[in-house]
Amino acid sequence: MLELFLSQILNGVVIGFVYALIALGFSLVFGVANIINFAQGALLMLGAFLTFTMVRLGAPIAVAIPLAIAITTATGMLIERLALRPLQNAPYIAPLLSTLAIAIIFDAAAEMIWTAEIQSFPSPLSKYVVFVGSAYLTGVDFLIIAVSLSVMAGLMLFLSRSWMGKALRATAQDPEAATQMGINVPLMRQFSFGLAGALGALAGVLIGMYYMSVFPQMGIPYGLKGFAAALLGGLSSIPGAIVGGILLGIFESLASGYVGEGWRDVIAFSVLLLVLIVRPHGLFGNKSLDALGGASGATGGIPTTSVVASMAGATGRTKQRLIEAPLLVLLGVIALFALLPALGGSNYLLQVGTQAAIYAVLAVSLTLLTGSAGIISIGHAAFFGVGAYAAALAGRNWGIPAEAAFLLAGVAAAVFAAVLYWPTIRLSGHTVGLATLAIGQIVYLVCLNWVDVTRGPMGIPGVQRPSLLLGGIDMKSLAAQYWQALVVLAIAVTIAFAMLNSPIGRTWRAIREDRLAARASGVPVSRYLTLVFLVSGFLAGLAGAQFAFLQNFVSPESFMIDTSIVLISMIVLGGLGNITGALVGGVLLALLPEVLREFAQYRMLAYGAILLLLLRFRPQGLAGTR
């Protein structure tokens, strides 16, 4: 009993040191460049895999590690130069999405190069073991502690003594004053990304040694944990990061010891959420996260919390043309598509068409939330999943007819969205993206691990389709599924249209643009955000039910973070807050993997690249941001 406890604590402390390293990378970039770097995890993965590859090619590990760290450092600096610096005039949401796109691209590229499998990582020190009572520590554990402590001490000295370190801190405190003092601020930003890359790579190598394995998707979870640690520690001090990392390590280690390994990450991400909600400035921190998206946002002269406004917009340099079709036109186009089965569309076409309609519903649902109300949602797949599971479970476990399950799925997703996103109401800017990403991961992991209800990775087969009481037509045919999906789409478009063109939609946009001004004008912000959670969740739930009916099957993998990111790419492609744009973006990106069928495995790579290029060259999207 006590032994388990003791050894879990020891494990937690050791892995906590690694989290502290990741946390420092985050804090440096956050402090100097004022953005949350979602690519931090990707750099970590890169460092680990470079080491892995070099060792496999025969390099001694002592050579491979420094080399990998050097390459990752350069990569970090390159990311800043190519993916962030050109975005100075882009909308405020752009840098966040840009680092996210980088993360996706790295992830996908790594899967292509090294396959999606877990690879075993060289860990020569793990064979040395020291017993501490009945618990034990390996050589790797000692290495982690020794390396982390010396790196942190070195970093502390560097920041306080060296000219570069001082310049870095000056930039973090006041970039304008730093510029006046002759400090090259862009260079400092780039340098902070390089340092973050080095710390990330080191952490990646240590994680590889600790678990004796690495896998291409390790970036996102470890990135999130690093951020959780940084946040716990207050984002501003090195000792804070150590304490935050160790606390997080102990929490999740106890969780995995007592609840089960599968729940380790659920606990870690819940800690992240909890801190964001309860103490956004961390346990010791003084730097408030509210600074993000706050008064000095991207627009220079105009204070705004807007995620879509931009410096270029504020100075009126980009005149965007807004393309918005009237509701009747949109419904007419949907009606035209309904003719496809009559025109002899093949089963393959109908299948693809149904998928596209489902994605279009999701894009419309997300554009209300992220585009109009400005809540950056990187966890939207969660509500899609809740809808799908609700529809599947309703028939299977509770004997509810499939027709009613449709509605139930919408309502369940609406309630989940309102409850799960409620905590984000007090957050702003990039922090919301972080919180919603964590929420999406938690929902996915719960679906995966709560085997009693969801059957875990096996999924739920045999989902019954609705017959919709239309005697005569075989409602279970593929054509009927296609029509049904189009009806859902028509409903979603109508609802979204009514909302966006009513005083409610206007109020959402006002909240997005300047929350304080909206409140001072009497707008009860939490009420209107709850409303958008409900509506957006409801539509995502309908899409989820339709998806479950189409597949006759649900499993967690359809609701992974990839789906959330594809959805974001869709609405950015079309133009945020614009229904026509959401439909165009949704359909285009849903069809993309079908068009490029031979390259299906490059799908995520393509999405990442499209997102990155869009943010750079057409941040307002194809149809314009409303």
Added chain:
Amino acid sequence: MSMSTPNSAALVIDKVNRRFGGVVAANALDFTIRQGEFLAVVGPNGAGKSTLLQMISGVIRPQEGEIRLGGRRIDRLTPEAINALGISRTFQTSRVFPMLTIRDSILVGTQVGLIGGGRSPRRYGPVGELVSALFRLPGYRASAAAAEARAEEVMKMFGDRLWPRRNDQAFSLSYANRRRLEIARALVQDPDILLLDEPAAGMNPSETDELTEIIAELRRSRPSMTIVMVEHKLQVVRQLAERCIVMSQGTVIVDDTPAGALEDPRVIEAYLGTKRSAAAFGKVNDDG
């Protein structure tokens, strides 16, 4: 000036303190603003004028003391709750909604009236509003149309500054027009108390005169509206205000009529410090 008989809708600032780190922005502020009064607040940069408005409107909370409206304590309420009690404001650095059109920005000010509270006869709960907007129910549409009419009326108060540009996005507006837009957004609510933070800042002399005339006209048409105006342009204060509070380092140093307050030697000293600038103060601002 004696504040002996505060009437029912008086705004009472009761021994209010507020510090930011070592900076004292409000130091035992203690005075009453009567209903229908036009109060100007002047003082050097950093005197705590904006902080006073921030505290009245609920954006910043006092650390000690109370603020009461008609006997009711409001300093713990949220900005939206305070606004619903009839207090509207503008910000020193204009806070417009950059991507919204002028028309939409001003209509945001009518939203409270639309959904209840405020000054609209109809009230909607959250579900009620959702259903009404979804099915475009007649009552809701009528409220929205009334709001549009009200917004038009307010835009036209500013001559052809706002109305012809009603479909332009706020970010494209000139500095002076952003100030006008903010004032319009506050006025559309027909508030009982209007808080203006340097409404004439950044306006040239003719624009300043134009704004002064608009506020004077507002004063004639709505004499019961209390106006609290922070303003550095002293001729605007002289022309509009009935009472003038001079603040320095978080405290009220003079509370008098504008003419009395602006002549007070303590004021000239606090405002400008040196003799040379005191002379400039006399010249520039008296000659306008």
